[in-house]
Amino acid sequence: MPASNRPLSPHLQVYKPQLTSVLSITHRATGVALALGLLLLVYWLFALAAGPETFFQARQLLGSWIGKMVLLGFSFALFYHLCNGVRHLFWDAGLGFELKTAYASGWAVVAVSAALTVLAWAIALS
Amino acid sequence: MKKFRTLLNQVRGLGSAKEGTHHWWLQRLTAVALVPLSLWFAASLISMADADYFSVVEWMRSPMVTVLLLCLIWALFHHTQLGVQVVLEDYVHAEWLKITSIVALNFAVVVLGLACVIAVLKVSLGG
Numbered sequence A: 001m002p003a004s005n006r007p008l009s010p011h012l013q014v015y016k017p018q019l020t021s022v023l024s025i026t027h028r029a030t031g032v033a034l035a036l037g038l039l040l041l042v043y044w045l046f047a048l049a050a051g052p053e054t055f056f057q058a059r060q061l062l063g064s065w066i067g068k069m070v071l072l073g074f075s076f077a078l079f080y081h082l083c084n085g086v087r088h089l090f091w092d093a094g095l096g097f098e099l100k101t102a103y104a105s106g107w108a109v110v111a112v113s114a115a116l117t118v119l120a121w122a123i124a125l126s
Numbered sequence B: 001m002k003k004f005r006t007l008l009n010q011v012r013g014l015g016s017a018k019e020g021t022h023h024w025w026l027q028r029l030t031a032v033a034l035v036p037l038s039l040w041f042a043a044s045l046i047s048m049a050d051a052d053y054f055s056v057v058e059w060m061r062s063p064m065v066t067v068l069l070l071c072l073i074w075a076l077f078h079h080t081q082l083g084v085q086v087v088l089e090d091y092v093h094a095e096w097l098k099i100t101s102i103v104a105l106n107f108a109v110v111v112l113g114l115a116c117v118i119a120v121l122k123v124s125l126g127g
Helices: A019-050 A052-063 A065-092 A099-125 B007-011 B022-047 B053-061 B063-091 B095-125
Strands: none
Touching (some): A019 B053, A019 B095, A065 B022, B053 B063
16 A cells, blocks of 8 residues: 555544543643633733723623623633543543443533533522 | 663654653643642632622732632643643644744743733732
C-alpha cells in the first residue's frame, strides 16, 4: 500500500458515537468554552476595580436575560469539566479503566454536573 | 566506536514532546488545585448573586479571599494555557499557524492573567 493511502486514526466520523467518546470530546469543548469564558472573569474583575457605577453596569448586563443564558452555559461547562476532570485524575492514578466502571463514572459525571448546575441556580435565584 | 553516553542520555529528547512529562504534570497539578479553588469561587459567586458593589469589595478585601483569588487566577490561566495549547497542537495542521497561535495563546494568558491579578490587588489594597 502506498504511504499516502495508509489508514489514518482516529477518523471520528466513521465511528458510532458512544457515551465514552461523546464525554471525551465534550471535555475538550467545555475546556475551550471555559477558556473563552475567562474573558468574562476579566470583565467582571475590571468592572469591580473600576468602581461602583461600572460594577453596577456589569451586574445589569450579566443579570439580563442573555447574560443569564451565557452564565447558565458557563456554569454547566465549569461543573462538567470539573467532574470529568476528576474522572480523568482517577484514570491517571490507574483506576477505573474497566468498561463497566468507565460507563458508570461517565453517567455519574453527567448526573452530578447537571445536579450541581441546577443546585447552583436554585440557590442563586432564591 | 565505543559509546560513552549512557542509555538514558541517548534517549533523552527523542520524544515528540521534547520535555518529558513536564506539560502533563503541570496540567494535573493545576487541575488538582482547581478542584477546591473553583468550587469555592463558584460557591462565593452564588452566595453573592444579589450583592452590591460594597459587599463584593468587602469580601475581596479579606486577606484569605485575596490570596485564594490569586491562587485561583494562577491555576486557572496556567491550566487554560496548557489545555488550549494541546487543542491547537491537535487540530491546527499548518505549521506556521500552529506556532503563531501557540505564541499568541501564551502571550494572551499572561496579559489577561496579570490583568486579573492587578484588578484583584487594586480592589483589595486600594484606598
